[in-house]
Amino acid sequence: MSLACSTCPVRDRAACSVLGEAEREELAKAGRTRKLAKGETLFTAGMSAASCATLLSGALKITSTDADGRERILSLVHPSGFVGEMFAPYMRHDVVALGDSELCVFSGPAFAEAIDRYPKLSQALLRRTQEDLFASRELLALTGNASAEQRVSGALLSISRAASDSPCHLASRFDLPISRGELADMLGLTIETVSRMLTRFEREGAIRRDGKRGIELVDPALLPLS
Amino acid sequence: MSLACSTCPVRDRAACSVLGEAEREELAKAGRTRKLAKGETLFTAGMSAASCATLLSGALKITSTDADGRERILSLVHPSGFVGEMFAPYMRHDVVALGDSELCVFSGPAFAEAIDRYPKLSQALLRRTQEDLFASRELLALTGNASAEQRVSGALLSISRAASDSPCHLASRFDLPISRGELADMLGLTIETVSRMLTRFEREGAIRRDGKRGIELVDPALLPLS
DNA sequence: CGTTCAAATTGCTGTGCCGCAATCCACAAA
DNA sequence: TTTGTGGATTGCGGCACAGCAATTTGAACG
Numbered sequence: 001m002s003l004a005c006s007t008c009p010v011r012d013r014a015a016c017s018v019l020g021e022a023e024r025e026e027l028a029k030a031g032r033t034r035k036l037a038k039g040e041t042l043f044t045a046g047m048s049a050a051s052c053a054t055l056l057s058g059a060l061k062i063t064s065t066d067a068d069g070r071e072r073i074l075s076l077v078h079p080s081g082f083v084g085e086m087f088a089p090y091m092r093h094d095v096v097a098l099g100d101s102e103l104c105v106f107s108g109p110a111f112a113e114a115i116d117r118y119p120k121l122s123q124a125l126l127r128r129t130q131e132d133l134f135a136s137r138e139l140l141a142l143t144g145n146a147s148a149e150q151r152v153s154g155a156l157l158s159i160s161r162a163a164s165d166s167p168c169h170l171a172s173r174f175d176l177p178i179s180r181g182e183l184a185d186m187l188g189l190t191i192e193t194v195s196r197m198l199t200r201f202e203r204e205g206a207i208r209r210d211g212k213r214g215i216e217l218v219d220p221a222l223l224p225l226s
Numbered sequence: 227m228s229l230a231c232s233t234c235p236v237r238d239r240a241a242c243s244v245l246g247e248a249e250r251e252e253l254a255k256a257g258r259t260r261k262l263a264k265g266e267t268l269f270t271a272g273m274s275a276a277s278c279a280t281l282l283s284g285a286l287k288i289t290s291t292d293a294d295g296r297e298r299i300l301s302l303v304h305p306s307g308f309v310g311e312m313f314a315p316y317m318r319h320d321v322v323a324l325g326d327s328e329l330c331v332f333s334g335p336a337f338a339e340a341i342d343r344y345p346k347l348s349q350a351l352l353r354r355t356q357e358d359l360f361a362s363r364e365l366l367a368l369t370g371n372a373s374a375e376q377r378v379s380g381a382l383l384s385i386s387r388a389a390s391d392s393p394c395h396l397a398s399r400f401d402l403p404i405s406r407g408e409l410a411d412m413l414g415l416t417i418e419t420v421s422r423m424l425t426r427f428e429r430e431g432a433i434r435r436d437g438k439r440g441i442e443l444v445d446p447a448l449l450p451l452s
Numbered sequence: 453c454g455t456t457c458a459a460a461t462t463g464c465t466g467t468g469c470c471g472c473a474a475t476c477c478a479c480a481a482a
Numbered sequence: 483t484t485t486g487t488g489g490a491t492t493g494c495g496g497c498a499c500a501g502c503a504a505t506t507t508g509a510a511c512g
Contacts, residue, residue, distance in 0.1 A: 064367040067451045072370040074363045087353055092360050115352075119345035126341075126352045127313055133355060134318050136362040137300045141290040143369065144298040144414045148499065180460060188370045190500060195461055212460070212508070225293050374469065406490065416470060421491055438478075438490070454512090461506065468499090476491065482484085 008104070013080035014054045015124040023118060030110040036097035043084065043095040050108025051091075052084025058101025059177055063094045063185070073186035075136060076177065078162065082128055086112050098178060143188045146225070151187040152197040153223035156207070160217060170220060175213045234330070239306035240280045241350040249344055256336040262323035269310065269321040276334025277317075278310025284327025285403060289320045289411070299412040301362060302403070304388075308354055312338050324404060369414045372451070377413040378423040379449035382433070386443060396446060401439045 005011060005024050016024055034053070036042060042053065045064065060077035074093060077083055083095050086108050106114075115122040142154045161167055163174035176183065184194045201207045206222035207215055231237060231250050242250055260279070262268060268279065271290065286303035300319060303309055309321050312334050332340075341348040368380045387393055389400035402409065410420045427433045432448035433441055 062363070064363070066367065066370070066372065067376075070371055072367050074366050087356070093363065115349060116345075119342075119348065122345065122348045122352050123341060126348050126355060129352060129355045129359060130313070133359045133362060136359060136366060137288070137290070137319065140300050140362060140366050140369070141292065141298050143366070144292070145296055146292060150293075185371075191460075192462085192501080193499060196499095199461075417490080418471080418492085419469060422469095425491070456509105456511080458509095459507080461504105463504085464502090466499105466501085467497105470495105470497085472494090474491105474493085477489085479487090479489105481486080 009056050010054065010080040014104075015080075015082055015121060015128055016054065018120045018124040019118060027114050027118075027121075028104075030114065031104050031106045034103045034105050036101045036103065038097055038099045040097050041094065042097065042103070043091040043093075045091055045094050047091045048089060049091075050085045050087070050089055051105065052082065052086055052108060052111050053103040053105040055079050055081045055083070056102040056104055059098040060101060061096055061098050061178070061182065063096060065094070071185050072188070073178075073182060075132065075139070076186075082125065084108070086115070098182070139186070148187075148189055148193050148197055149200070150225045151189060152183075152194055153201065153206075153225060155183060155187055156201075156215065156217070157220065157223065160215075170217060173210075173214070173216045176215060235282055236280065236306040240330075241306075241308055241347065241354055242280065244346045244350040245344055253340050253344075253347075254330075256340060257330050257332045260329045260331050262327045262329065264323055264325045266323050267320065268323065268329070269317040269319075271317055271320050273317045274315060275317075276311045276313070276315055277331065278308065278312055278334060278337050279329040279331040281305050281307045281309070282328040282330055285324040286327060287322055287324050287404075287408070289322065291320065297411050298414070299408060301358065301365070302412075308351065310334070312341070324408070365412075374413075374415050374419050375423055375426070376451045377415060378409075378420055379427065379432075379451060381409060381413055382427075382441065382443075383446065383449065386441075396443060399436075399440070399442045402441060 005016075005021075005028050008014070011017060016027060019027065033056075036058070042060065043051070055077050057079050059079075060081070060083060061073050062075040062077065062083065063071050063073050065071050076098075077095075085091055115125070138158075142151055142158075146154065157170065159176060160170045160172075160174055164171035178186070180191045180194050184191045187194070198207070198209065201223065202209055204222055206217070206219050208218050210216060231242075231254050234240070237243060242253060245253060259282075262284070268286065269277070281303050283305050285305075286307070286309060287299050288301040288303065288309065289297050289299050291297050302324075303321075311317055341351070368377060368384075372380065383396065385402060386396045386398075386400055390397035404412070406420050407417045410417045413420070424433070424435065427449065428435055430448055432443070432445050434444050436442060
């Protein structure tokens with residue numbers, strides 16, 4: 001199935017936005033849209049098909065499962081984000097939909113060919129991959145030797161920043177895109193500890209909670225490590 | 227100072243190896259060699275010059291320092307590895323030499339121009355950056371919710387793999403490239419804990435230590451998580 | 453409006469790692 | 483040889499987080 005790029009919700013933010021109209025329509029012929037329901041799996045670690053995709057709407061998580069069966073969230077993917085393997089013959093991590101999502105999927109070889117044909121596309125992906133790399137290292141730094149308090153507050157600030165329009169501005173009111181359990185998996189903590197930290201922050205007047213997912217930053221300066 | 231690519235030790239492994247002889251010599255005019263002594267700093271987080279480099283010999287660490295002044299190692303860089311910022315106006319992390327090292331340094335804009343001119347170069351960098359991204363996520367998974375025992379054994383196996391010729395084969399005898407303290411910083415542990423785990427592994431017969439850096443894998447199956 | 457069930461919260465107890473401090477060890481210089 | 487020095491090891495006490503269990507919350511449904 002061919003895609004209607006003209007109505008694509010991430011038309012001007014995705015990697016393919018660096019292409020001209022004609023080039024983009026040409027690329028679209030190699031891809032197809034796919035819808036995922038919440039919790040549905042896009043890729044499984046070890047699966048042998050090289051494949052990749054741009055996220056159009058919804059949200060994804062990239063995870064790995066350790067020997068004990070515990071899941072670790074390695075990255076969150078937001079609309080216009082890119083996931084998958086163009087070169088490697090197998091998937092290295094699991095990719096699962098956090099909520100109902102829509103994607104633009106390409107086969108690995110087809111996308112590799114597109115990269116050959118359109119130098120701008122590989123540059124755009126390089127930039128995006130470098131951003132992902134730094135995001136991963138930020139998370140690594142955050143979960144490294146920080147206390148639970150610092151991790152949760154760091155995650156709150158990071159999510160708040162992602163929720164606002166500009167990446168250097170905090171949204172004072174936002175919804176957590178993930179559950180307590182998922183937040184815990186991402187920070188290397190337990191559900192209970194995350195919950196306790198949020199309770200502490202609220203008691204200290206730094207935040208206010210609105211329902212299970214809603215967060216209001218009352219006084220960000222009270223959060224550790226700011 | 228111009229470079230003699232013909233004598234470059236990573237001539238056929240670095241990103242620029244995808245270029246033809248003529249193109250490579252052309253690129254070399256934009257770069258210069260630089261030697262770093264052990265412990266010397268190449269980039270400091272926040273510094274405002276966009277710059278990047280290929281490591282020719284030695285080893286580097288990419289680190290971040292948190293609010294408490296504790297250092298966290300985010301990545302190790304081996305010869306033919308690439309570091310720095312081509313696009314962002316400032317450095318995001320510190321880059322320090324682990325031992326005496328030699329680099330091929332480019333200014334950010336000059337390298338960005340080279341990427342524009344040589345599509346193959348941006349593809350090679352894309353591939354390399356994706357590898358770095360997965361390495362970062364592997365480390366994230368390792369340090370996530372694993373016990374100190376699992377982290378140290380995971381690091382031993384990973385380093386052993388890196389020390390052997392093939393990436394899927396374990397070297398039974400190798401030297402740790404970093405000190406206890408650096409290993410601890412990388413795993414989010416303390417020097418003492420790393421030391422205790424190594425002592426435990428030796429007492430259980432899994433490894434034998436030879437001096438401060440030497441490690442012999444006697445029975446890898448005894449290491450947790452294998 | 454009540455019912456239902458998963459998710460979140462809270463309390464309690466155990467423990468694994470940290471942090472400090474005292475050695476110990478290997479190596480180098482005198 | 484002695485002395486010095488930096489890293490590594492070991493012991494010990496404290497605390498932050500994990501793990502379990504009971505309870506509460508709140509969102510979706512009939």
